[in-house]
Amino acid sequence: MATAEVLPERKVYRVHREKQLCRILESAERLFDERGIDRVTMAEIVSAAGLRPSTLYQYFSSKDDIVWALVRQTMERSALRIQSTVEKAHGLALDRISALMEGLTEQLVKWPEEVRFMAQFDALYARDWSAERLLSPEAELFPDGFTHLTTLIHEGIADGSLRADLDPQISMHAALNAAVATQRRLASLGSRVEAEYGQPVERLFREATRVILQGLSAQ
Amino acid sequence: MATAEVLPERKVYRVHREKQLCRILESAERLFDERGIDRVTMAEIVSAAGLRPSTLYQYFSSKDDIVWALVRQTMERSALRIQSTVEKAHGLALDRISALMEGLTEQLVKWPEEVRFMAQFDALYARDWSAERLLSPEAELFPDGFTHLTTLIHEGIADGSLRADLDPQISMHAALNAAVATQRRLASLGSRVEAEYGQPVERLFREATRVILQGLSAQ
């Protein structure tokens, strides 16, 4: 009692645990995408991951735990990918916004399951997620905070690439939100879109971002 | 066997049944919005409607039945409301599109729970809905079919209100889809949007539609 106890320094097989964690998350992600988050049971995840129930509970204490881990992972991944796309872009503000849209397109085409998962998150979890738990997707995209977006508008007006009548406080938020919303809805509807509109998802999304960019552009 | 049996002409207390049906659907709608479709149990719907389980099953054979009835009802209602908004609009194609966007705004502001419900539908049910079961939201809006949208672009280019470089085959689909997607995502995120962007949902949505319209507009 007199001296602080040294923490047990519990030994752990880190690489092994990391791999198991991955197995579980991958299985869960696939199942969530195939059947919807709320319809997937722990037992299914267990057997998809090739484990026993008691083992799974060594890693996650509930399905919600798994969901949140996946959300975090997915957001981080997609933020990194899109950031790297955007970083390559220089020049006019409009071009940088265009690069951002291109990043969203790439994600939609290459990792539609991720986008679908985030769409489920939007519709089901976003409303009662606690702020501490997670940054918003946009915040994840722009670590400097939303001032970055506001600045972008200012720069664009200054360099003549964006319309002068845009409102720095909200235009960029609105445009980005519209793009993300469109991306996620198209991912969710998937082949149904193609059947009804007779156009591939990618084409429709590109056209949507083109319209949005056109709406921001100076001429 | 020789003669066809006359159908029993089963007697039914129509007005009573209609009222009960309403009770059930209203209770279910509220619960679905509060807690998410897949997390609501039959027992909850039952008690929210003030019935016994066995009574509910006289009206709906499963939760899916209830969901689909609600989807149909919600789509019909919103399509009617928006149609009436659009019908009042005349003149340039751009103005008619603008009226459509205004209709979406009104719906978002006045009946956000309906929009949230449809957002859940998009994310969870849309992928495996059978075409016979339901028209798409856009098809519901435009009974004449999608040719209407294509025509609208043609007219807009002709009357000089829309950009000449739009693609009649997809521009309008893309714009409408973007607007609907934005509307549903904003409804889902709700107060979270306001907390993070510091702007009311309505303001953000109006700005998004403004950008989209600007992107379609000739100058």
Place this chain on the structure above:
DNA sequence: TTCAAATTCGAATGAATAGTACGAATTTCA
């Protein structure tokens, strides 16, 4: 008021489900 049929109720059933507990077997890695 009466009566048959429509509707509701009460109670019960069986199936899934989440989550736990613990000792034995297996794997990891120093």
Place this chain on the structure above:
DNA sequence: TGAAATTCGTACTATTCATTCGAATTTGAA
């Protein structure tokens, strides 16, 4: 090789769920 970390196997509890069935109640027409 050996100690410890991890998994397995199994069994168990308790809950929640959807659904059914026959009895009771209510309805509306005569």
